[in-house]
Amino acid sequence: MLNFKIKLEMKNKRTYTAAATILMLSAALFSCKKSFLEVNPKGRLIAHTVNDYNGLLNNLDLLNMTNSTAQIMMGDDVAAIEPYYSGATLKTQRLFRWDALIYQQDEDASEILPYLSNIYIFNKLINEVPDATEGTEAQKQSVIAEARASRAWSYFMLINYFGKPYNAATSATDPGFPIVTATDVTETGFTRASVKEVYDFILSDLTAAIPNLPARTTHRLRMSRAAAEGLLGKVHVFMGNFSAALPVLNASITDISGSAVPLGLYDYNVTFATGGAFLPVSIFGPSQPTIVNNQEVLLGKQVSNGWASYSNAELVLAPATFNLYNPSDLRLNFFSTTPYAAPAYPAGLRKRSGPGIALLGIGLPDIYLLRAECKARLNDLAGAVTDLQTLRSRRMPASVSAVPANIAGQQTLLIRYVIEERRREFAVIGNRWFDMRRLSVDPIFAADTYTHTLLSDTGTPTATYTLSPDRYVLRLPAKVINQNPGMQDNP
Amino acid sequence: MNNFTSYCGMPFSWLTKKNLLMMKLTTLILMLSLTQVTAASFGQNVTFSKKGAKLAEVFSQIEKQTGYHVFYSDEGLNVQQKMNVDFRNTSLALVLDEVLRTQSLEYRIDQKNILVKTKSLAALNGAVISRVIDIKGRILEESGAPLPGATIIARTEDGSLARITSGTDGRFYLKGIDERALIVISYIGYKGQSMTAAPDLGDIILLPDAENLTEVKVLVNNGYQTISKERSAGAFAKPDMKIIESRTGSMSILQRLDGLIPGLTVNNSPSASQNPFLVRGVTTIGLYDEAGQAYGTNRNPLFVVDGIPLDDVSSINPQDVADITVLKDATAASIWGARAANGVIVITTKKGTKSEKLAITYDAFINLQGKPNLNNLPTLNSREFIQAAADIFDPVIYPWQTVSAYNNSGSTGVPPHERILYNQSRGLITAAQARTSLDSLGALDNRKQISDLWYRNAAIMNHTLSLSGGGNRYSFYGSGAYTNTMSTIPGEKNKTYKINLRQDFTINKFIQASLNSDLTYNLTGTKGNLNVSGSPANRNIDVTNGFLPYQLFQDASGNNLSIPYMGYATDESRRNFENLSGINLDFNPLNEIEYGSTKGKNLLSRNVLGLNVKIIKGLTFQGTYGFIRGTGKVETYDDARSYGVRSEVVQFAVAPTTPGAAPTFYLPSTGGRFDVNNTTTQSWTLRNQLSYDNSWKEGLHQLTVLAGQEAQEQSITSNGSLVRGYNPDLLTFGSVNYPLLTGATGVFNTIMPTSYGYSNFYSNDSFRQTDVLTRLSSFYGNVAYTYNRRYSVNSSLRADKSNLFGLDRAAQNRPVWSVGGKWIASEESFLKPVSWLSLLALRATYGITGNAPAPGTAASQDILIAQSSPFLIGGSGLRVSTPANRSLTWETTKNTNLGVDFAFLNSRISGSVDVYSKKTSDLLGNLPTNTFTGFTSIIGNVGDLQNKGIELGLTTVNIASTNFRWTTMVNMAYNKNKITRLNISTPVTTAAGRIRQQYVEGYSAFAVFAYDYAGLDQLGDPMIRLADGTVTKATNIAVVNDAKYMGTYQPVWSGGVSNIFSYKQFTLSANVILNLGHVMRSDVNQFYTDRLSQYAAGDFTSGNVHSDFMSRWKQPGDEANTLIPSYVSNTAESYSRRDVTYYTNADVNVVSASYIKMRDITLAYSLPTPVAAKLGVAGVTLRSQLSNVMLWKANKLDIDPEFQNAFYGIRTSLINQGTISFGLNVKF
Secondary structure (H helix, E strand, C coil), rough: CHHHHHHHHHHHHHHHHHHHHHHHHHHHHCCHHHHHHCCCCEEEEECEEEHHHHHHHCCHHHHHHCCCCCHHHCCEEEECCCCHHHHHHHHHHHCCCCCCCCCCCCCCCCCCHHHHHHHHHHHHHHHHHHCCECHHHHHHHHHHHHHHHHHHHHHHHHHHCCCCCCCCCCCCCEECCCCCCCCCCCCCCCCCHHHHHHHHHHHHHHHHHHHCCCCCCCHHHCCCHHHHHHHHHHHHHHHCCCHHHHHHHHHHHHHHHCCCCCCCCCHHHHCCCCCCCCCCCCCCCCCCCCCCCCEEEEECCEECCHHHHCCCCCEEEEHHHHCCCCCCCCCHHHEECCCCCCCHHHHHHCCCCCCCCCCCCHHHHHHHHHHHHEEEEEECCHHHHHHHHHHHHHCHHHHHHCHHHHCCHHHHHHHHHHHHHHHHHHHCHHHHHHHHHCCCCCCCCCCCCCCCECCCCCHHHHHHHHHHHHCCCCCCHHHHHHCCCCCCCCC | CCCCHHHCCCHHHHHHHHHHHHHHCCHHHHHHHHCCHHHHHHHCEEEEEEEEEHHHHHHHHHHHHCCEEEECCCCCCCCCEEEEEEEEEEHHHHHHHHHHHCCEEEEECCCEEEEEEECCCCCCCCCCCCCEEEEEEEEEEECCCCCCCCCCEEEEECEEEEECCCCCCCEEEEEEEECCCCEEECCEECCCEEECCCCCEEEECCEEEECCCCCCCCEEEECCCCCCCHCCCCCEEEHHHHHHCCCCCCCCCCCHHHHHHCCCEECCCCCHHHCEEEEEEEECCEEEEECCEEEEECCCEEECCEEECCCCCCCHHHHEEEEEEEEHHHHHHHHHHCCCCCCCEEEEECCCCCCCCCEEEEEEEEEEEEEHHHCCCCEEHHHHHHHHHHHHHCCCCCCHHHHHHHHHCCCCCCCHHHHHHHHCCCCCHHHHHHHHHHHHCCCCCCCHHHHHHHCCEEEEEEEEEEEEEEEEEEEEEEEEEEEEEEECCCCCEEEEEEEEEEEEEEECCEEEEEEEEEEEEEEEEEEEECCCCCCCCCCCCEEEECCCCCCCCEECCCCEECCHHHHHCCCHHHHHHHHCCCCCCCHHHHHHHHHEEEEEEEEEEEEEEEEEEEEEECCEEEEEEEEEEEEEEEEEEEECCCCCHHHHHHHHHEEECCCCCCEECCCCCCCCEEEEEEEEEEEEEEEEEEEEEEEEECCCCCEEEEEEEEEEEEEEEEEEEEEEEEEEECCCCCCCCCHCCCCCCCCCCCCCCCCCCCCCCCCCEEEEEEEEEEEEEEEEEEEEECCCCEEEEEEEEEEEEEECCCHHHHHHHHCEEEEEEEEEEHHHHCCCCCCEEEEEEEEEEEEEEEEEECCCCCCCCCEEEEEEECHHHHEEEEEEECCCCCCCCCCEEEEEEEEEEEECCCCCCCEEEEEEEEEEEEEEEHHHHHHHCCCCCCEEEEEEEEEEEEEEEEEEEEEEECEEEEEEEEEEEEEEEEEEECCCCCCCCHHHHHCCCCCCEEECCCEEECCEEEECCCCCCCEECCCCCCCCCCCCEEEEEEEEEECCCCCCEEEEEEEEEEEEEEEEEEEEEECCEEEECCCCCCCEEEECCCCCCCEEEEECCCCHHCCCCCCCCCCHHCCCCCCCCCCCHHHHHHHCCCHEEHHEEEEEEEEEEEEEEEEECCCCCHHHHHHCEEEEEEEEEEEEEEECCCCCCCHHHEEEEEEEEEEEECCCCEEEEEEEEECC
16 A cells, blocks of 8 residues: 555556656746747848848949959050069069960969959849848849949959950950859859950940939949940940941930939049148158048049059150159159159159059040040031140149140140040050050051150160050960860950 | 566656656766665664555555655555554664565665565575675667667676676676666666666666756767767777776876877877867868968868857866767768868767766876977087187188177177177187187086076966756866966966856756856966067977077176177177167077066856757757857066067167267157967857657667757957056156157168168057957758668758858859668668677768958958058058859869778777768969969869878777776878879979978979989088989079978877776776877978078077088088088088088988877875775875876987977977876766
8 A cells, every 4th residue: 555655656656757758858948949940140130031132232442443453464564674573563564565374374464363253243133132131122223223324333443454445347256254143152154255245235235224224323332324324435436437436425424413412523623732632742642532531533433553652663664654743744744753762763753653543434534535535426526625725724734734726726636636635634644555555456456556665774765565456355364264274365 | 577677668758757766876976986875774763554455555654754765566465455554753673574575575775776676585594694696687769769889787786797788689688697686777868777686677767867968868979969879880998998098197188188099189299389180181282371370271070069169179188078989081071061171070078967976076286397309409519619700710701790690670789709709800809819818718518507507497277166966957077177287387387277067957847958068268378489580479488409509698706797798789790770860779589588578368158058858759959059259368568677568778879969969759758568469269169950869660770860950159369568668566658759760761870770671560559459259150951760670871951051252153052961870780681690890880971161361351242451551541441362263162082991890709999990082172372363464373173182081099998807908099090192183273383392392283282392412522521412413512403303202290090008907996097109100300400501691680599500410511522421401601602502401301301200109107006995084085096197208219319209390390398208107087
């Protein structure tokens, strides 16, 4: 009897403990439901909302085209000088000599990487924003339009590095650059689209984007309608289609006036006058506003220009380009007769001393000069002169700013003068290379040849390099060719 | 048959409480008390009155009232015999005398046991003639399985002892034992038993100790369960805990494992700082940041303390550790799933025993480490330095204007010896004046001052007081510890206070609970800062012989000397800056360190609740609930007098435009710089498991099944802020215009610009915050089955899922598993007759372990992070930090292990040998991608590696006599590691690139490559021999195959030999560790061009050069006598003409890193028990220890590989070598 009672008690206890255990177990399991693992760590984000995607456009990676500087060394506005040239990087020397081989066996092309990593972001936006949450349809369209126009800019850069200059006759067969619209890092086996396909892709992106872009420019790092129109005009100019370029350049200049941030040309007569904004001119060059504060910048894309700052001394302004300046041209303030903290260059040579960053995006001087060129090409010579004057009057004293009358009246001379103005305005910042490319298929300039001169440390020429037609195009890096078997390289 | 066995043979549930109590005797008590006590000395009294009381009843009353247990043999004793008793408060002795007198019975009291037996004939005759018998018996587990290794002690009345352990079949034989002896059987984790001697004690069943919630059954504890060693096929190892306890050279429990675990390599070299503890080689490579530091995967073993993973085990007081198990193969470790690829180290802390009287132990030690040996750094002495400086002085290449100009915050002043040389070259002083000044500098030597003023004798001191005890339902172990770590740097403070309490509760027969509560409070502090760029994270007060050798810190009368050239500017610039800013820019190092401080406070609380519920026979529910929380605070203050604060104010000051006006200060010009950083770490673990443990047919089948579920969360949050212009008394601070100062050009035309012409901050440093959360949800199971005590199979399975951000579920779904088998061959009948063979067992296991990438390193979706910049709208934006890789998976390691356990000659020689292979695939790394995807590489699975090795653990009892015992333990491990596939993002094409690589396909991890050195040419330029035999000095010519593989810098052979000698009260233990077969770069002169004495402001560890510089090539013909290249002052010439790394990275400068070190040698003396008793304590042990004595090293350059960065060839000062410790252990 006693035993039985104890047993019963024990049995009850067991039941009790078993029940308790099951309760605890089930409570514990419940706590481990699936949402337990669905936590988003702080400081990191996977984009879901339109605002998240919009944040991706507010992105320094879209501003800095790291080391995409090949054009600076290839323009005919530079000469190289010893002893600095011998100490320059291999890539600098190769580009200066217009060598066929630019990139080392394992080297990634800095003229490719920043653009493609940006294109990844633009493709991500174009593909994912339609399904984004928390945003109006108009906001979505605006973000997509910005991504498309920006993608167009990136492709415009790539095709001008790696595709032949646009030639309507051959562009359909000239190898261009692969068109990537997906975001998949594991994808392999890309093929080069033709130059025409790439330009068509650029044009379709821009024309689709422009209506949905913000009419007002609100920030210099963001693609606005004025910027896209300016870019579209430039693309047309590079395709030799001046009549298509002019209306969009006009639209761009109209839209610039509605900007929410100050946009306009600096008057160097003011900024270099006593107390002027660009003073003092030190060994670091003139004081320059940063790209987001620079009134002449419509779309900020930039790259460090070591040849226009204290870092690199091997490239100087080519004497032929220097000779294009009037001595009182205030743009000469951006040149120095000495490298940083070193004795002066021989023979009065000078290097660019600022700004230390080169604008790759869209600037107002470019738009005015492009429009001047279009007007000149379309035989609106007075209009072209007016646009030229708009810029020149802000770059030098009024006494020397007028376009010489003998030139102002002759179309071809005026077109050449516009190009010379471009050389003066953009010396040693890389724009010249892209002009050299497009002009190589232009009837007026087709006969021009280009050379680079290497100067000794006393300033005497020791070597001359001549640009061959094949070298208007950079070869693809060996690494890229190896990664994509069968891909055709440039000659 | 006797009574005990018949009781014990009954099923557990039929045992009454009384019987259980009768059988209870803790080992500890027996161990501690060797003295016999007669009944007369007991004061316990008994009150019992009954007519016709049975003897059994009387005994029962005695037990009830006194707590003593009565043991008796039923031979010749009739407990049913009735008697009349009437005791009123009668002493126990009298009662026993009275009751037993008439019965021809005698009794004896041993501890709390009353042993009753019939009077022997001799005793009846009044003479003591003891009968000697042989005793046999068998020890079994509750399940009926034999329990090998249990201790059987026979204790006779005269106090002499006989001791033996049970064999693998649980059986034991004791020969020639006094028949009146008390037989005491004990085994850790089991309740002890005692009984009077008998020829055949039959089957004795030991029951698990009820307090042990984690069921520390025998030996193998994998953190989830413990299983008897015999039944586990896994490869594991355990250190000798006595050596661990007495190793006082370090308070790190892990450091104390050095040389004691076969297969655990402890590498203290600076180049192994990321993987000081490797179990069976490295299984992961991870990603590399710019500084060459690996991240992205964990390469350390998993540390488990009391069943809960703990990242940092430094808070564990080694004195509190009861047991350590190192799990090495898949069967041992795979239950830890995705984190076990690097092995698991399971640490169990001490706990109290039930029914144990209060035991108090005091342990203290001091380890005297002395000062670092700075003289092992080979640098020039003053005279040599001055000579060298004069020899290579080149004012043409390095004109005074350039040298003395202020560039930016990277520049420094011109040191005295150079100023003299420039003064001479500028015509300010004559050659003779210069000579005199230089000679006087050459006569100065600051090494004594460096040692005296910048260092002190280091020491570690620890006091631990522990208490343990227990009653029927409650037991505890508690300890309080104080550790004072005195570093070599004066003013540094590091004190740790610790309280640890483990409590065990028996709630009822079915429910038990335990609670570990552990509180650690750590206080640290350092004085100010010599690093003038002084970010809070980058402070130091290091001064070494690498500094200019003539520069004194105090003058003859003990005044601290100013050394302003160690600031940012030369005297000329400095005076100008001081005039413009009105702020003094002097720099006085000994004063400087008084101008600031860093103080840290860390509190760590570790709590583990355990729950153990018996459901039905064999089935148990176990719950483990851990909560760990740590908070840390670091306050860094530099007051307004410090150079860092003064110079920063001047950097952000603009000179007045009108002379005499006040400068414009963009930073507060009064007050100090105060930084506070708070870190909170919190983790919890919730584990529920069911375990089933049973056996059938008298142990023919033994089955243990475990299934559980676990959830874990770990979060690390830190935030900090920095203010300037801080007043520590009023707690006020100044305001700073961060938008301006962090702008691209900040403030233009500052007095002392940080950049070219302007000053700015890289970022707004006023506030920072990080927050990392990791969650893990796991299911696991484990089966162990043993048939006929000979054949065991083990298997385990685990699935982990984590919140690893953005990772596809599919990519995570990689369950890990293992299977293993074991055969105890020595149990087979055909091997039984082999008398010299005590044990032979064969083991084989196979399984998978894993390693998951750290959160945020890789994901299946694009991970965006925020970026801040004044260029962006609203000052911040987003960027893609990690592009999606949808094919990412965990690293997987396939483990194969074959092992043999053996014991010969009655276990005088025992040990095990293991052979293993670990193949890791899907190594995480930078995977090259097609350029057109937008990325050159992504984080992905890039390669495979494998480890193969063999391990030996051997213990021999060389001499075991009554007074002298000599035991030797040998651990040896060989590991061969090879990267079998590596798909690196940037293929390496040059020899220089190859030499920079540590991981190369086809070679061991941690590979060291070098040039095939071919000596110097006639200009003193280094030449190399290319693979095709060409000897050249041309730069950039060597391709990958021209670099020679020299070996790995991770030890290939590692191990240790321990010898323990004990003679009476003395114990001498000597532990030798060895690391063999690896290589390292020796430190060589790196200075072959450029200006001498280039150093950063406030850096007192550079400025001097390697002493090899004196032996460099100086003139044609020297190439026959030296391998050391010439000095060429023109850097452009040097770089274009030659490549000095042909020498510095040459094969001649790669040497063997093998060494053998006496890690420690300890002499301990225990007071004889009677002496201790007179002092009123249970035991006193005194010990002294000598640590870290280099016995042999392979290199001839006097390099201690533990202080050499093997990959970069950087030597550091020796510290903590040849140190002495004294320790005291008192048990009350």
